[in-house]
């Protein structure tokens with residue numbers, strides 16, 4: 001698996017503006033440690049909690065955590081652009097908004113590595129072709145299963161859809177609760193953060209933006 005990942009350009013190898021703008025399209029380069037190294041690191045963290053790593057309930061925890069991390073961070077093994085590669089043109093000339101709302105996701109904040117739990121709402125204005133609806137949700141999941149800030153994730157989702165599908169515009173709204181603000185630190189439960197990214201017509205035309213927001217709101221009420 002690692003060999004496959006390494007065939008993709010490293011995301012740190014930004015040779016210029018083009019390379020940077022395409023960086024979200026590739027699978028990030030990861031130089032993964034061995035299973036033994038990961039399990040040792042988890043044992044260190046367990047000791048950091050103050051618990052006894054030799055007690056029965058914790059013996060297999062390092063192995064379980066390593067497995068859970070591979071699942072929760074599987075987005076590093078996937079290329080979001082690939083998911084959008086298959087499009088459909090036979091849609092009877094439909095070129096109005098396609099809105100996929102309430103795409104639930106779990107991510108992890110890159111500052112504290114604790115969960116971000118939220119929903120993404122994604123709309124685009126087709127330009128002659130549409131993409132399978134599930135593929136939009138797959139793109140959300142791929143970016144969610146990486147270490148994130150909510151701002152980056154919002155921009156990445158909009159960016160890859162705009163770049164690969166080339167619609168007239170993309171609108172992304174994410175609403176999420178950050179556990180690093182609820183479980184620790186400031187400890188504010190129930191506070192939600194909203195972020196938006198608009199491209200193309202959604203950026204240029206405030207009426208299109210308003211239509212997106214209205215459709216989200218009206219469907220809810």
Ligand SMILES: Nc1nc2c(ncn2[C@@H]2O[C@H](COP(=O)(O)OP(=O)(O)OP(=O)(O)O)[C@@H](O)[C@H]2O)c(=O)[nH]1
Pocket residue numbers: 109110111148149150151178180181184185186
């Ligand atoms: N902008 C942004 N900030 C985030 C996100 N997730 C977490 N944060 C914030 O990242 C900041 C990190 O701040 P630091 O002062 O470096 O770290 P800290 O001492 O743990 O901060 P506190 O959470 O205030 O205790 C915090 O204010 C978090 O609320 C995100 O997705 N976007």
Ligand SMILES: [Zn+2]
Pocket residue numbers: 109110111112113114178180181
């Ligand atoms: Zn955080």
